[in-house]
Amino acid sequence: xxKTTQPPSMDCAEGRAANLPCNHSTISGNExxxxxxxxxxxxxxxxxxxxxxxxxxxxxSLIITEDRKSSTLILPHATLRxxxxxxxxxxxxxxxxxxxxxxxxxxTINP
Amino acid sequence: xxxxTQSPTHLIKTRGQQVTLRCSSQSGHNTVSWYQQAxxxxxxxxxxxxxxxxxxxxxxxPRFSGLQFPNYSSELNVNALELDDSxxxxxxxxVRPGExxxxxxxxxxxxxxx
Numbered sequence: 001x002x003k004t005t006q007p008p009s010m011d012c013a014e015g016r017a018a019n020l021p022c023n024h025s026t027i028s029g030n031e032x033x034x035x036x037x038x039x040x041x042x043x044x045x046x047x048x049x050x051x052x053x054x055x056x057x058x059x060x061s062l063i064i065t066e067d068r069k070s071s072t073l074i075l076p077h078a079t080l081r082x083x084x085x086x087x088x089x090x091x092x093x094x095x096x097x098x099x100x101x102x103x104x105x106x107x108t109i110n111p
Numbered sequence: 112x113x114x115x116t117q118s119p120t121h122l123i124k125t126r127g128q129q130v131t132l133r134c135s136s137q138s139g140h141n142t143v144s145w146y147q148q149a150x151x152x153x154x155x156x157x158x159x160x161x162x163x164x165x166x167x168x169x170x171x172x173p174r175f176s177g178l179q180f181p182n183y184s185s186e187l188n189v190n191a192l193e194l195d196d197s198x199x200x201x202x203x204x205x206v207r208p209g210e211x212x213x214x215x216x217x218x219x220x221x222x223x224x225x
Contacts, residue, residue, distance in 0.1 A: 034213065043113075043201050043216035044154065087153060097208060098144070098167055101153030 009106045018075040022088030025069040037084040115217035132187045136204030143185040146201040197224045
């Protein structure tokens with residue numbers, strides 16, 4: 001499974017866009033990029049996923065570079081409730097699709 | 112709310128005992144995956160069940176076992192508990208393997224081993 005690299009922590013001001021980077025330089029052609037977040041004492045929450053095209057939903061946007069070696073999760077208008085650990089995960093569509101979680105990025109939204 | 116429910120929410124056991132954790136999957140989902148999350152770490156994949164059969168396993172010893180029932184609910188059993196088994200145990204349900212759909216997690220069972 002491809003590994004991902006994320007900064008351990010980031011800060012963002014409330015109301016601004018939060019841009020969380022992820023490096024996955026060893027990604028294979030059949031592997032998707034998934035983003036989850038985990039707020040303290042809760043289970044991970046699914047945010048968004050994509051293969052090679054940019055994706056947007058009601059929570060966030062996912063920008064994947066053309067060579068697919070990195071991606072950025074964008075929370076367009078961060079609120080205090082977005083404070084959480086964000087995980088970038090690469091997983092193939094085939095098989096058990098086990099999610100391999102790294103250490104993630106601890107995002108703190110400041111008032 | 113993901114529709115994935117786990118019970119109990121908290122549990123305290125002693126070394127050597129056995130424990131059973133339960134998970135009800137989201138409606139329409141027939142695949143259940145279990146993860147262990149130690150304090151300060153990301154979740155680690157234990158195994159996955161699809162149509163009542165194990166469909167992949169992580170690097171966990173055989174004393175970690177599971178079941179999936181015809182209604183797609185699932186159990187995680189751990190025998191001969193060790194201190195290092197203290198963790199948050201998470202269950203995630205999904206449509207089925209190979210589908211381009213995410214896994215949705217419950218809020219876990221916090222297991223403490225004394």
